[in-house]
Amino acid sequence: MADAANQIANRIPTNLVVNGVGRTLDLVPWTTLLDALRDHLGLTGTKKGCDHGQCGACTVLVDGRRVNSCLTLAVMKDGAEITTVEGLARDGALHPLQQAFIDHDAFQCGYCTPGQICSATGLLAEGHASDADEIRELMSGNLCRCGAYPNIVAAIQQAMGQP
């Protein structure tokens, strides 16, 4: 009986507020927040790049702080508010960072872009970057293999209100 029980994955009810909407998922504990968002909630804006916390493509905001969702277990975030790239626009208007990325052509293939924009959203909220060097340093957890870095920095500066 115990063995049989062990073979059935113990699913854990997990409440997440994702982009302002309460969602309840029954998850096996090894489900990452990234997989919960993509595979359970269909929110595929958040990207799986390296799946090891080295590229930043999976960056989302948890209770307003930017994190790597690939290294986060969803069950550990029970009760948290999650913001993904799908939750940044308001009333049909793009988030200033989304608009700035378009204005500055801050991407080529676009695969890293949702993570870049979520990470930059966290960076602006943290308030520790005041010039281009500091933006570069504090965005170093987001790789762009197309090499759009100069335009990404320019886009973030625009969103910060810097010329």
Place this chain on the structure above:
Amino acid sequence: MINFQYSRATDVADAILLLSAHPGAKLIAGGTNLIDLMKENVEEPSRLIDISRLPLRKIEETADGGLRIGALVPNSDLAYHPLIEQRYPLVASAILAGASAQLRNMASVGGNLMQRTRCAYFYDTATPCNKRTPGSGCSAIDGLNRNHAILGTSASCIATNPSDMSVALAALGARVHIAGPSGERTMALADFHRLPVDTPHIDTNLDIGEIITAIELPPRGFAHHYSYLKIRDRLSYAFALVSVAAALELEGNAISEARVALGGVAHKPWRSLEAETALRGQAATADHFSRAADLLLQGAQAYSHNSFKIELARRAIVRTLMQAANATPQSQAHKKIA
């Protein structure tokens, strides 16, 4: 990732009980290193005990004028805390030299001490590794060992400790507060991590069932003369080839107190009391710093690909001590080395 059971600890005592009740269990807080290692099948805990909600997030002044930092304080919160920025800027600088903003938001200070080596062979389950599988051998000694240790190595293991924060904490003489089945105790951070000797699979002197509850900084913060210099293969978001935490107290140009710790070169933050003693009473000059570097690197042994690290470390020690003496600490954002 393997399947595992999940428990949420209700308090520190509950976490200790759960650890004792489940021998294959591991604690999880930020998870940034453990989940990665589980995805690689390097760590295979039967159960994760979630301690992330325990009330260990305070940063409080101690009676003697030091600072007690709860084990679950995120790395970023510690680095940007006003008391750390003002009184222990060496700690802030070292933390901001490590990982990325996202990882620093997730990682706890207790977890930072518990992170495991980034030796590529430790991560690669297809290769022998005494740290991962005791007795299987060390692939690095005769393998690609450019990133590996030059001090305190053994025939069993030449891995390095990857933490930047620990290097600063070692220099400052921090203590680790620990709770376990037989009560509470504290340990000098210098004694927390072990050299590999013939048991490289045991990284720390934590006993089974013990949990880190806090890190304590002594009153002396060296806020005027400090620097953390990290040399790596890219300018950000990379582990150290060599890093140096330097802290001085000066009377005029004479050194009254000196601390130097090295990262990226050993299985633990590397200090030499002999080198620090030799600096006391001396003028803060490159010659004296060079002599201290010799003492710090006494016994350094290179392997086939990392002989450059000895000279790199020597120069980095002198440069970091000069930065500290001149009160021009290395910026972690503006990368030019002063």
